[in-house]
Amino acid sequence: MDSIILIGYIASFFCSITFVPQAIKTLKSRQTDDIALNMLLFSFIGNSCWLIHAISLGITPLALSASMILTFNTPILIMKLSHMYKKRFTQIELQVKA
Amino acid sequence: MDSIILIGYIASFFCSITFVPQAIKTLKSRQTDDIALNMLLFSFIGNSCWLIHAISLGITPLALSASMILTFNTPILIMKLSHMYKKRFTQIELQVKA
Numbered sequence: 001m002d003s004i005i006l007i008g009y010i011a012s013f014f015c016s017i018t019f020v021p022q023a024i025k026t027l028k029s030r031q032t033d034d035i036a037l038n039m040l041l042f043s044f045i046g047n048s049c050w051l052i053h054a055i056s057l058g059i060t061p062l063a064l065s066a067s068m069i070l071t072f073n074t075p076i077l078i079m080k081l082s083h084m085y086k087k088r089f090t091q092i093e094l095q096v097k098a
Numbered sequence: 099m100d101s102i103i104l105i106g107y108i109a110s111f112f113c114s115i116t117f118v119p120q121a122i123k124t125l126k127s128r129q130t131d132d133i134a135l136n137m138l139l140f141s142f143i144g145n146s147c148w149l150i151h152a153i154s155l156g157i158t159p160l161a162l163s164a165s166m167i168l169t170f171n172t173p174i175l176i177m178k179l180s181h182m183y184k185k186r187f188t189q190i191e192l193q194v195k196a
Contacts, residue, residue: 007151048109
């Protein structure tokens with residue numbers, strides 16, 4: 001196999017599994033304070049668009065890579081949003097009590 | 099422009115700026131505890147490979163996207179590694195003192 005094509009496959013593999021360690025860490029620790037919401041949001045929007053683009057044009061590797069990223073990015077995004085919602089709710093509750 | 103191609107450009111744009119909010123948050127707060135080292139490492143390896151692949155084959159949008167991601171991913175990776183090193187050093191120091 002051409003070495004440049006092989007490098008492309010390596011790139012695709014590593015980008016596909018980017019959010020796996022973050023999903024594992026976040027599901028274990030249940031801490032999302034240091035993670036930027038917009039990083040998760042941008043990645044979610046970007047990869048949803050890649051998925052539509054790839055399925056429409058029949059680009060299987062890109063479709064696979066985007067679905068992998070979405071699979072592991074989505075639970076972190078949900079947890080981050082739920083933590084932010086809880087924090088905001090507690091703040092409002094404290095303000096009402098004060 | 100074909101809507102599918104437009105969706106591809108939107109995808110490329112959002113994926114390019116994925117690490118921008120994380121870099122800003124991390125440089126401001128200087129906290130990296132909740133970020134998984136391997137997420138940063140996998141993204142670094144993957145995008146370095148995409149950059150080599152894209153430059154070799156002359157794929158400009160992919161090269162631009164990979165360089166953007168590397169530009170904002172690398173400072174977070176350096177900060178995470180430096181925090182891990184400091185933590186390890188403090189632990190060893192405490193063990194020596196104990």
